[in-house]
Amino acid sequence: MPPDTLGCRCLFCFLLLALMLAVRPVWADVPRIDVSADSRTSVTHRFAYLIESEGPLTVGQVVKQVDQRPEKLLRPDRSILVQGIGSPPVWLVADVEQPHPDPVLRRIVLGIGWLDRVDMYLLRGDSLIAVATTGDRLPVQQRSGQNRFGQFDHWYETGVTRVLLRVETADPMVVPVSFSSVETSHAQGLHDAIFYSFIYGVVTALLLYNFLLFVGIRQRRYLFYTLYMGAFLAMNLSYTGLGMVAFWPGAVLWQQWAPPLFMFCFMFSGLAFATNFLRIARFRPGLYRAIRTLCLAYLIVFLVMLVANQQSAALLLAFSLVPLFSVLMLYMGVSSWRAGNRAARYFLLGTLASTVGASVTGFSVWGVLPFTWVGFRAVDIGMAIDAVLLVLALADLVRQYQEARQKAEHQAQVDPLTGLNNRRGFLPIARSFWSLAERQEGDICIAILDLDHFKEINDQYGHNTGDAVLRRIAAILNESKRNGDILGRWGGEEFIVALPDTTLDEAHRVTERFRRRVETWVMRERGAEIRVTVSIGVASRLTWHQSLNDLIVVADRQLYRAKSTGRNRVCAGGERHGLSPGSLPS
Incomplete structure (x- = not known):
């Protein structure tokens, strides 16, 4: 193509482009x-x-x-x-x-x-x-x-x-x-209403439940949980605008400051709950003091900004605390879990859920992740999961407390030397059998056993040997009793047995078996043989006894009778329509 022709065509294209730009729509x-x-x-x-x-x-x-x-x-x-x-x-x-x-x-x-x-x-x-x-x-x-x-x-x-x-x-x-269209907008609004109703309903129910627990048992962790969830609701209501529409429609100045204020309340109450629930003051006192100092410093700076009406600066301050808050919560959860706090695993999972939710929302808002409404609301979903898991953590803590209390109550009812019921453990069981016998007009017998000359064993061989004798006698009695009989250590070298649905004659035969088994047992100590005998007193309900205590008193009198008539024997007294306890035969 000749150069002049090419130049003309280029000039024509340039003029055409200039014309198009000149007449382009405004x-x-x-x-x-x-x-x-x-x-x-x-x-x-x-x-x-x-x-x-x-x-x-x-x-x-x-x-x-x-x-x-x-x-x-x-x-x-x-x-x-x-x-x-x-x-x-x-x-x-x-x-x-x-x-x-x-x-x-x-x-x-x-x-x-x-x-x-x-x-x-x-x-x-x-x-x-x-x-x-x-x-x-x-x-x-x-x-x-x-x-x-x-x-x-x-x-x-x-x-x-x-x-x-x-x-x-x-x-x-x-x-x-x-x-x-308006219809599509209404459908989206209905979708939003269902979502927030669910989130607020879950959090509010858990909040009220834990507040009632606090009122009932006065443990601060439930109060801090209530404040934590309440602050989350208030923060969410202020940021979504639902709070102004529903609760403060004319409070314009309050709406400006409510989001940063409730953000601080949310994070401070969350740290208060975590430190109390995880017992940070006890196990990590340095960390506890650092968290308190940090919260106090942030609060002072926020108040200065509030007085100076620096809303943007207050928001920047609040948002600067968010990552630090998440790190502290995770760190406390991991530390407590590694220290053996079983309930910390729920706390850690809940904190992870809320942190991941907040991160997804943040990344969605900042464009790191594609913006979706699910991603935008991930922080609310994460907090709802966190609220449920924290309730499970509190419930697990209550379960641990109940287990410890039951264990303590069990230990309080068991004699530590012999492993038998002590008086505190024996009496409630015996009373229940007594009440059953009264309703059914049946019989129940009580036997009290006392080791003969036990003080001489302690004096001659020492208390360690005496304790060994008591443990072995307790084992012999436990092996010799029938299924359903209740055995306990009454005190010192005395034992007590409740024999439900047993006549006086049957009780005599059972306790006689006790006596023979003890009599044939031999213990060797320092080259010597230690032999023990036992005196037993037995009493039956089918007399004029008005209560279990009366029956125990009569059994004790029969024991005294066995002791005073030579020891190593069973004495049983009181028959139906027989003599009153005060005039039992001697």
């Missing part, structure tokens, strides 16, 4: 949204945006910049716009194209409940056709839509309608924008 560089779009998910990537980096902009200034300097328009690189804490206000701009002859109703929702102010402007050509304002700096009654989100409904007519959204907040600048 809004050609503004993203367009088809009015038929109807999605629950965020479409922020379908908008362009400007940052008020050099001071506030008016609607006219924004339109002028969009028309004359389109290169200043930025595009979100994900489905939501993320700018961080303390970011300057942003303007989002998009053109809604309506090719149909009939107007179409569409709703724009900014699905974050902590935005301070959202202004929407709709333009047709150079005319401003609609203005609406919402956000936390307005009472609920004065907001567009009167709900917790920035929500704007409009009938879009044929042609192109420019949408301008100005978003301002001291909290993290996170802007998910949905463009949908």
Whole structure:
């Protein structure tokens, strides 16, 4: 091709491109949204945006910049716009194209409940056709839509309608924008209501349950758990905007400071619960003092910021404590678990669930993970799991306490030398058999056994030998008793046996077997043989005895009778319709 021909063609293409740019539509560089779009998910990537980096902009200034300097328009690189804490206000701009002859109703929702102010402007050509304002700096009654989100409904007519959204907040600048029909928006709202009802219901039920436990047993760990879950609810309500809509619709200043305040309350109460539940003050006193100092320092700095009305700084301070809080909770859980605290495993799993949930939400908000509503709500799901696992941890601690108490009660009812029931363990069982015998008009016998001349064994061979004799006699008696008989150590060298559903004659035969078994036992000590005999007194209920105590007294009198008539024998007394205890035969 000749060089002049090639040059002419290049010049022609350049002139054609220049002509196209000169006659391009005014809004050609503004993203367009088809009015038929109807999605629950965020479409922020379908908008362009400007940052008020050099001071506030008016609607006219924004339109002028969009028309004359389109290169200043930025595009979100994900489905939501993320700018961080303390970011300057942003303007989002998009053109809604309506090719149909009939107007179409569409709703724009900014699905974050902590935005301070959202202004929407709709333009047709150079005319401003609609203005609406919402956000936390307005009472609920004065907001567009009167709900917790920035929500704007409009009938879009044929042609192109420019949408301008100005978003301002001291909290993290996170802007998910949905463009949908009213029906789709209602369905999403119902989905949100079901989700939060479930989360709040679970947490509230566990909170009230543990508060009642605290009222009943006055252990501080239940109070700290209640405060921890209560602070989570308050923090969540303040950040989602549900708190302002439901509880403080006109308290604009309170809504500005409630999120950082409740964040501190949540983390401080969580650390208080963890240190108490894991007994950090006892096992790690240095760590406990460090945590207290840290909390006090953060609280003082927060109060200074509150007095100075530095909300953005207070939010940065609160968010700076979040990773430290998670690390401390995990560290305390791991340390306590490794130290042998069985309940710490539930605490550790719960803390992992809440930490993972918070991380997923954070990564979703910051764009590290694809933004989804499940990811955005992962922190709530994680906290609900944490709440359940912490209740299991408390229940496991209660179970350990009950096991320890039962073990202590059992030990209190058992003679440590012989392993038999002591008086405290014997009497309740004997009383139950006595009551049964009374109801059925049956019999029950009591036998009291005393080792003869036992003091001489202690004096001659020492108490260690005496203890060995007592242990062996207890074993002989335990082997000789029948199934159902109740054996106990009554005190010193005395033993007691309850023989349910046994007549006096049967009791005499059983106790005589005791006596013979003891008499034939021999123990060798220091080259000598130690032999022991036993005297036994037996009494039956089927006399004039009015209580178990009466029966024991009569059995003791029969024992005295056996002792006084030569020892190493069984004396049984009292028959049905016989003599009263005071006139038993001697």
